Amino acid sequence: xRNILRRISSKRKYxxxxxMGIKIGKNCEIYDGVSWGSEPYLISIGDHxxxxxxxxxxxxxxxxxxxxxxxxxxxxxxxxxxxxxGDNTHIGMNVxxxxxxKIGKNCxxxxGAIVTKDIPDDSVAVxxxxxxxxxxxxxxxxxxxxxVHTKQMSAEEKKSYIQNNI
Numbered sequence: 001x002r003n004i005l006r007r008i009s010s011k012r013k014y015x016x017x018x019x020m021g022i023k024i025g026k027n028c029e030i031y032d033g034v035s036w037g038s039e040p041y042l043i044s045i046g047d048h049x050x051x052x053x054x055x056x057x058x059x060x061x062x063x064x065x066x067x068x069x070x071x072x073x074x075x076x077x078x079x080x081x082x083x084x085x086g087d088n089t090h091i092g093m094n095v096x097x098x099x100x101x102k103i104g105k106n107c108x109x110x111x112g113a114i115v116t117k118d119i120p121d122d123s124v125a126v127x128x129x130x131x132x133x134x135x136x137x138x139x140x141x142x143x144x145x146x147x148v149h150t151k152q153m154s155a156e157e158k159k160s161y162i163q164n165n166i
Contacts, residue, residue: 014030017036017040020040021041022036022040022041023043027047028049028050031055033054033055034057035055035056037059038059040059042059042082042083043059043083046105047088050089050090052092053094054093054094054095055091055093055095058096059080059081059082061080061081061099079099081099081101082100084101085097085103086104087105089103089107091103092108092109092111093112094111095112095113095130096114097115101117101118102119103118104118104121104122104123106121106122107121107123107124107136108136109130113125113128113129114130115129116129122135122136122137124139148165148166
């Protein structure tokens with residue numbers, strides 16, 4: 001029942017986001033608390049993308065506010081940039097994605113990162129500003145000994161497994 005309600009809720013959420021102009025691929029998981037910025041129609045999200053709590057999409061450069069009052073020739077300027085998220089990508093909690101950034105497919109963006117430049121396919125990026133620290137193959141090799149196969153377990157099975165094995 002919980003999965004059915006989650007799917008219905010997701011469909012409603014996706015329709016709302018698509019009405020805002022956001023392009024969203026298939027099988028995405030988008031948590032609550034995401035800020036889509038003032039130009040959400042500049043955001044494109046691939047298939048099987050997870051966007052977690054607190055992620056902020058920034059689609060314009062607010063710094064031009066200073067210039068508008070400084071010189072007459074700049075009184076009406078703006079700077080905008082599209083944001084593109086590739087397929088099969090995970091965006092960690094509280095990540096900020098700046099205007100004009102493309103994050104490739106098969107990427108992991110670590111919690112709290114500020115993404116100011118493009119991230120290539122198959123990369124793990126962390127930090128402020130975000131930097132690529134390794135590729136996905138290195139991430140797998142480094143963490144494979146820690147993988148636990150609990151994703152298909154019920155919440156109670158998972159809890160029991162973790163308490164007894166971790």
